[in-house]
Amino acid sequence: xxxxxxxxxxxxxxxxxxxxxxxxxxxxxxxxxxxxxxxxxxxxxxxxxxxxxxxxxxxxxxxxxxxxxxxxxxxxxxxxxxxxxxxxxxxxxxxxxxxxxxx
Numbered sequence: 001x002x003x004x005x006x007x008x009x010x011x012x013x014x015x016x017x018x019x020x021x022x023x024x025x026x027x028x029x030x031x032x033x034x035x036x037x038x039x040x041x042x043x044x045x046x047x048x049x050x051x052x053x054x055x056x057x058x059x060x061x062x063x064x065x066x067x068x069x070x071x072x073x074x075x076x077x078x079x080x081x082x083x084x085x086x087x088x089x090x091x092x093x094x095x096x097x098x099x100x101x102x103x
Contacts, residue, residue: 001041001042001056005094005095005096005097006093006094006095007041007056007057007058007059007093007094008056008057008058008059008060008062008063008091008092008093008094009054009055009056009057009091009092009094010054010055010056010057010063010089010090010091010092011052011053011054011089011090011091011092012051012052012053012054012055012087012088012089013050013051013052013087013088013090014050014051014079014084014085014086014087014088015049015050015051015084015085015086015087016051016083016084016085017082017083017084017085019082019083020082020083021082022078022082023082023083026075026078029071029075030071030072030075031043033069033071033072034055034066034072037062037065037066037069038062038065039057039058039059039061039062039063039065039066040055040056040057040058040062040066041055041056041057041058042055042056043055043056056094060091063091
């Protein structure tokens with residue numbers, strides 16, 4: 001993933017309804033589609049009591065284009081109608097980064 005600063009993170013937190021038929025398939029499709037978008041840098045995701053997905057982008061314009069992508073719009077509507085009790089989206093500028101990885 002790009003480490004040249006700054007870049008942007010979209011933090012998507014959510015809670016599922018009890019009706020999640022088709023969710024995993026759509027999530028897989030959206031991840032593959034996001035990877036094809038100009039300005040996409042990567043993604044990290046975890047789900048337990050709530051879901052947290054962080055996607056990384058080169059620019060605010062790239063995020064805007066992803067939000068308006070036709071298939072993504074369809075997925076958003078299905079999420080609102082079927083899969084989410086609630087969700088929150090936060091967009092942040094990343095000015096610094098460090099990590100640790102055990103060998």
